[in-house]
Amino acid sequence: MNDKYETHEHDVIIIGAGGAGLRAAIECSASGLKTALICKSLLGKAHTVMAEGGIAAALANVDSQDGWQTHFQDTIFGGKYLNNWRMAELHAREAPERVRELERWGAVFDRTPEGKILQRAFGGHTYKRLAHVGDRTGLELIRTLQDKGIHQGIDVYMECTITRLLKDGERVCGAFGYWRETGRFVVFKAKAVVLATGGLGRCYKITSNSWEGTGDGHALGFEAGAELLDMEFVQFHPTGMVWPPGVQGLLVTEAVRGEGGMLRNNKGERFMEKYDPKRMELSTRDVVARAIYTEVKEGRGSPHGGCFLDISHRGAEYVKKKLPSMYHQFKELADVDITREPMEVGPTCHYAMGGLKVAAETGATRVPGLFAAGECTGGMNGANRLGGNSLSDLVVFGRRAGLGAAEYAKTASAPKVDAAAIESAAGEMTGFFGRSGAEDPYKLHLDLQNTMQSLVGIFREEKDLTAAITKLEEFKQRAQNVGVVEGQRMFNPGWHLCRDLHNMLICAEAIARAALRRQESRGAHSRLDFPQYDNYWGEHNLLVTKDGRQMKVEACPVVKTAELQPLVDDKKAKEKK
Amino acid sequence: MSTRVFKVWRGDSAGGKFVDYQVDVQEGMVVLDAIHQIQRQHAPDLACRWNCKAAKCGSCSAEINGKPRLMCKTRLDGLPVDQSVNVAPMKSFPLIRDLVTDISWNYTVNKKIPPFTPGADATFLMRQRDVDRVQEFRKCIECFLCQDVCHVLREHDLKPQFFGPRFLVRVASLEMHPMDTLDRLKLLKDEGGVGLCNITKCCTEVCPEEIHITDNAIIPLKERVVDKYYDPLRIVLRVLMGTGQDGGAAEK
Numbered sequence: 001m002n003d004k005y006e007t008h009e010h011d012v013i014i015i016g017a018g019g020a021g022l023r024a025a026i027e028c029s030a031s032g033l034k035t036a037l038i039c040k041s042l043l044g045k046a047h048t049v050m051a052e053g054g055i056a057a058a059l060a061n062v063d064s065q066d067g068w069q070t071h072f073q074d075t076i077f078g079g080k081y082l083n084n085w086r087m088a089e090l091h092a093r094e095a096p097e098r099v100r101e102l103e104r105w106g107a108v109f110d111r112t113p114e115g116k117i118l119q120r121a122f123g124g125h126t127y128k129r130l131a132h133v134g135d136r137t138g139l140e141l142i143r144t145l146q147d148k149g150i151h152q153g154i155d156v157y158m159e160c161t162i163t164r165l166l167k168d169g170e171r172v173c174g175a176f177g178y179w180r181e182t183g184r185f186v187v188f189k190a191k192a193v194v195l196a197t198g199g200l201g202r203c204y205k206i207t208s209n210s211w212e213g214t215g216d217g218h219a220l221g222f223e224a225g226a227e228l229l230d231m232e233f234v235q236f237h238p239t240g241m242v243w244p245p246g247v248q249g250l251l252v253t254e255a256v257r258g259e260g261g262m263l264r265n266n267k268g269e270r271f272m273e274k275y276d277p278k279r280m281e282l283s284t285r286d287v288v289a290r291a292i293y294t295e296v297k298e299g300r301g302s303p304h305g306g307c308f309l310d311i312s313h314r315g316a317e318y319v320k321k322k323l324p325s326m327y328h329q330f331k332e333l334a335d336v337d338i339t340r341e342p343m344e345v346g347p348t349c350h351y352a353m354g355g356l357k358v359a360a361e362t363g364a365t366r367v368p369g370l371f372a373a374g375e376c377t378g379g380m381n382g383a384n385r386l387g388g389n390s391l392s393d394l395v396v397f398g399r400r401a402g403l404g405a406a407e408y409a410k411t412a413s414a415p416k417v418d419a420a421a422i423e424s425a426a427g428e429m430t431g432f433f434g435r436s437g438a439e440d441p442y443k444l445h446l447d448l449q450n451t452m453q454s455l456v457g458i459f460r461e462e463k464d465l466t467a468a469i470t471k472l473e474e475f476k477q478r479a480q481n482v483g484v485v486e487g488q489r490m491f492n493p494g495w496h497l498c499r500d501l502h503n504m505l506i507c508a509e510a511i512a513r514a515a516l517r518r519q520e521s522r523g524a525h526s527r528l529d530f531p532q533y534d535n536y537w538g539e540h541n542l543l544v545t546k547d548g549r550q551m552k553v554e555a556c557p558v559v560k561t562a563e564l565q566p567l568v569d570d571k572k573a574k575e576k577k
Numbered sequence: 578m579s580t581r582v583f584k585v586w587r588g589d590s591a592g593g594k595f596v597d598y599q600v601d602v603q604e605g606m607v608v609l610d611a612i613h614q615i616q617r618q619h620a621p622d623l624a625c626r627w628n629c630k631a632a633k634c635g636s637c638s639a640e641i642n643g644k645p646r647l648m649c650k651t652r653l654d655g656l657p658v659d660q661s662v663n664v665a666p667m668k669s670f671p672l673i674r675d676l677v678t679d680i681s682w683n684y685t686v687n688k689k690i691p692p693f694t695p696g697a698d699a700t701f702l703m704r705q706r707d708v709d710r711v712q713e714f715r716k717c718i719e720c721f722l723c724q725d726v727c728h729v730l731r732e733h734d735l736k737p738q739f740f741g742p743r744f745l746v747r748v749a750s751l752e753m754h755p756m757d758t759l760d761r762l763k764l765l766k767d768e769g770g771v772g773l774c775n776i777t778k779c780c781t782e783v784c785p786e787e788i789h790i791t792d793n794a795i796i797p798l799k800e801r802v803v804d805k806y807y808d809p810l811r812i813v814l815r816v817l818m819g820t821g822q823d824g825g826a827a828e829k
């Protein structure tokens with residue numbers, strides 16, 4: 001199968017059309033560059049569309065004491081001081097302007113009585129801080145950016161999956177991919193590339209992530225020579241659906257707790273009193289997820305292996321107005337009327353704190369011409385992300401990566417792509433066909449998910465992590481032989497999965513290796529064999545890089561800024577009290 | 578565990594047929610779960626779109642037992658037990674393969690609609706009750722089920738002359754935004770073809786977001802167009818709306 005392929009040339013290509021990619025594309029094309037936006041799904045269907053609870057920004061519309069300093073402090077405390085301080089600062093400072101900008105571009109947030117943007121409480125945020133639209137904030141964000149973007153002359157390539165970045169020496173100069181619809185190949189030449197591919201939740205069995213969350217950007221960047229940061233920190237959202245089986249893992253927004261929802265075990269106890277009496281249900285996600293897990297493990301769980309979450313005391317009218325999609329989700333998928341009875345919920349793999357290491361100001365990775373933004377990057381959230389801090393991250397750093405890539409592209413020379421690299425990328429994709437006795441990609445995927453779920457999950461220990469790494473080596477061998485026996489290249493999901501597995505295996509291995517190395521418990525990373533904080537690890541992040549055919553895991557000091565030290569000290573002092 | 582027979586459309590623009598698959602039924606299962614099971618067990622190359630599995634992204638639209646619905650929101654226990662489950666692609670759009678259709682036309686239409694344009698002095702102080710209606714329209718997840726069911730597109734294939742209910746909703750969300758300053762009525766009347774809608778309300782019935790497409794978006798838009806461009810036509814409108822000879826709903 002020696003195919004011809006089409007070629008497109010742009011100044012900048014952006015891989016991923018969630019909030020981060022769209023915002024980057026808008027900025028890039030506004031500065032006059034020929035910009036392409038590429039995504040695996042249709043435009044407007046990226047994961048961002050599913051975000052529910054809100055976007056965090058210290059607008060101070062409801063709690064007038066709020067300001068960027070407090071948002072910065074909350075973010076760093078939530079991240080257990082492993083965040084890149086500069087990123088957390090830029091995020092807290094710029095989020096309010098990005099939210100107001102969304103409003104000017106047509107987003108319609110819920111209102112305060114004075115007619116301003118309404119804000120709600122969320123775990124780990126000192127003040128009411130999340131601008132929202134009921135429980136469909138992500139839809140509002142993506143639609144607003146999409147409608148802004150399409151009128152700006154961005155070239156959109158949808159249902160197109162990138163499988164490799166192309167390089168010219170050290171520098172990235174384009175990407176190779178296939179059209180989902182036809183299975184034909186396509187080459188993009190570009191002076192700069194922005195990765196905005198979102199998360200990696202599909203590595204786990206129980207996840208709130210869609211099929212797209214296979215860590216493509218993490219893997220593409222890693223293979224091109226960029227560093228992965230904080231990969232051991234995988235956020236398990238405390239409240240996913242646990243029943244019926246088909247919807248296990250589906251998210252139940254934290255807004256339920258933000259609006260007053262209470263967690264109870266099968267004895268009717270509000271068990272958060274034991275784990276975080278000060279913040280209760282609105283403690284940080286790592287704490288609540290571990291609490292629920294522990295309650296279930298110790299026999300105080302709900303019938304389907306979760307706990308109870310109850311919002312019915314707020315009254316039917318209020319619940320339907322503020323949490324309409326949760327109301328429908330439970331009513332239609334689980335036969336539960338949440339205005340009258342409690343939901344059953346349990347932890348679900350939700351978000352990757354870890355990702356490509358980037359410069360805070362520009363989104364640049366260490367590979368020339370390669371930029372990144374959104375969930376596929378690391379640094380902003382440290383050891384644990386606060387709810388609502390992702391949507392704001394997308395628009396703050398999406399814009400910055402768009403600018404960074406544009407600046408770079410303006411002075412970069414024309415890209416040259418290497419025919420041999422394209423041949424090899426095409427060969428990899430066609431190689432999945434016609435393998436006799438091929439490994440079934442669906443089976444391998446399930447095995448991978450089960451391994452990650454049971455051995456690299458909420459609680460970890462050395463023997464499990466070592467066993468996981470051994471298994472992953474086995475899976476990598478099996479992946480050499482995955483293939484599709486029947487069918488052709490038009491819209492063939494089995495074929496697509498063969499390639500996605502490659503990316504998931506890279507992410508899974510990076511997570512497991514970093515988790516083994518971090519011998520302490522912090523944020524989303526809990527080691528049964530090292531249950532305490534450790535001073536050394538409190539000052540260090542882990543970097544995973546490609547070293548020949550191996551993965552190298554190294555510790556490096558947390559990126560701090562001297563001017564922010566007083567704010568950090570102040571927060572530490574407050575939390576000690 | 579019980580099993581059900583699924584008849585799933587397999588094929589492409591060159592032709593195809595319904596193929597039978599046995600599916601093991603679990604409690605609370607939706608049609609999309611069954612499709613995934615078929616992919617895992619029998620047909621790894623079965624083409625379908627999905628993302629959220631929670632009725633939030635509008636990707637998994639199909640015709641289930643002949644009715645346009647989201648596969649992720651259609652429970653098996655809500656379908657007649659004594660029959661097989663029939664799953665076909667949306668009929669109003671060109672077929673790509675199996676359950677996947679070419680919906681690019683919708684994106685072309687959206688591009689024709691001038692975007693939100695606030696005045697330079699817009700304050701963005703808006704009360705909740707002034708934005709309730711716009712928020713209703715903005716709930717749209719672009720599943721295009723309303724486009725699929727609307728006879729103007731489905732039977733008469735008048736795509737070049739009619740935006741379809743989804744994009745009438747989109748126009749309404751802009752026209753009714755308190756801070757917007759543009760007038761899109763001429764576009765609605767000419768290219769948008771708002772007059773082609775004869776208020777059958779089929780679109781409203783299939784909308785998974787329960788947007789009152791006809792009553793809240795299309796009818797008010799029709800009224801605005803009529804008021805501005807052809808007053809005499811209000812008579813026809815009244816007849817169509819069944820509001821009698823005189824006065825009634827179209828009066829402002």
Ligand SMILES: Cc1cc2nc3c(=O)[nH]c(=O)nc-3n(C[C@H](O)[C@H](O)[C@H](O)COP(=O)(O)OP(=O)(O)OC[C@H]3O[C@@H](n4cnc5c(N)ncnc54)[C@H](O)[C@@H]3O)c2cc1C
Binds near residue numbers: 038048054162196198
């Ligand atoms: C159910 C749910 C609710 C959430 N609620 C909230 C919330 O209330 N507040 C909050 O702040 N955060 C929330 N989050 C987190 C937040 O939504 C995500 O972290 C964020 O949307 C990720 O955005 P992104 O732009 O980085 O990527 P995504 O939105 O995931 O988009 C990734 C894009 O990359 C494309 N892509 C991926 N791989 C490739 C490839 N190989 N080739 C081409 N294209 C590719 C995809 O097609 C897609 O367009 C929620 C997450 C979930 C799952």
Ligand code: SF4
Binds near residue numbers: 741776781
């Ligand atoms: S009400 Fe109008 S837009 Fe809706 S289905 Fe009927 S004709 Fe089409």
Ligand code: SF4
Binds near residue numbers: 716743746787788
């Ligand atoms: S208006 Fe309703 S039916 Fe039509 S596309 Fe939007 S959500 Fe779907």
Ligand code: FES
Binds near residue numbers: 626628647650
């Ligand atoms: S999968 Fe998103 S609406 Fe069905």
